Each structure stands twice: as structure tokens, then as C-alpha cells.
Amino acid sequence: MTRTLQSFDLVKLFAALADPTRLRLLNLMNGREVCVCYFVEILKQGQPKISRHLAYLRRAGIVETRREGKWMHYRIERPVDTRAASILEATLKSFETDRNMKADLTRLGRVCCAPQSFVTLQGAPIPMTLSQ
Numbered sequence: 001m002t003r004t005l006q007s008f009d010l011v012k013l014f015a016a017l018a019d020p021t022r023l024r025l026l027n028l029m030n031g032r033e034v035c036v037c038y039f040v041e042i043l044k045q046g047q048p049k050i051s052r053h054l055a056y057l058r059r060a061g062i063v064e065t066r067r068e069g070k071w072m073h074y075r076i077e078r079p080v081d082t083r084a085a086s087i088l089e090a091t092l093k094s095f096e097t098d099r100n101m102k103a104d105l106t107r108l109g110r111v112c113c114a115p116q117s118f119v120t121l122q123g124a125p126i127p128m129t130l131s132q
Helices: 011-017 018-031 035-045 047-059 082-097 099-113
Strands: 032-035 065-069 071-076
Touching: 011 047, 011 082, 018 032, 018 047, 018 065, 018 071, 018 082, 018 099, 032 035, 032 065, 035 047, 035 071, 035 099, 047 065, 082 099
Parallel strands: none
Antiparallel strands: 032 071, 065 071
16 A cells, blocks of 8 residues: 555554564564564464554554465565655664564574474465565
């Protein structure tokens, strides 16, 4: 969904960024498309809770989805609104020096290399890196 400058809701964006789980999800999606099952495995939270957070990010206009069979893939959608885009970019940049965010990315790399080792990831597609 393409948003116009007049319709982008900065309040929703700030509310979406005000939750640690949603920030962790954005960190994991930064530069890649990720299946929801990986979020469940890495964040150690239930699928319904993860899905609610992802829906919140979608309503804020910063996450898009793609269905592939039974798998739902999520990726960051950069806002057209320059104010919102700069806020999102600054947020994503801040993750680079955060120890916990780095640990999440390490876990993502580990489970991507051996998804067969995790029951919840049996048959799951490997997260795909997006060209930016």
C-alpha cells in the first residue's frame, strides 16, 4: 500500500516504535524478508503475539507482507513521507550498536544455517536478503 505525504500518521509510527518487541522485529527484518516462524523461534514468543506486533507495524505503514503457500514473509517498507522515513532510518541505524539487537541477529544467522534443528522451522524458507 502506497501512502501519500498527507496521509502518513506519525503518531502511529511513534507508537509502533515504542515497543521493545516491535523494535526487535524491525531489527530482524532490516535488509531482509523473514518468515514469521523465525521470529517465533528467535524471540521465544508465541505466534499469535508476534503476529499482533507485526500487524501493528503494518498498520503503522512500515511493514509489508508476502504469502508463499502457508508461509507469511515480512519486510520493512520505507515510508514515502520523508519525516517518517528519516525516523525509521535513525531507529534502524541505532540497532547497529545495541548489544541485544546484535544478539538477535546472531541467533537469526544460527537458525538460518540449520532450520532443520528447530521443530518450529521444519520446512520453513530461509530469510531472503533484500537489495536496498
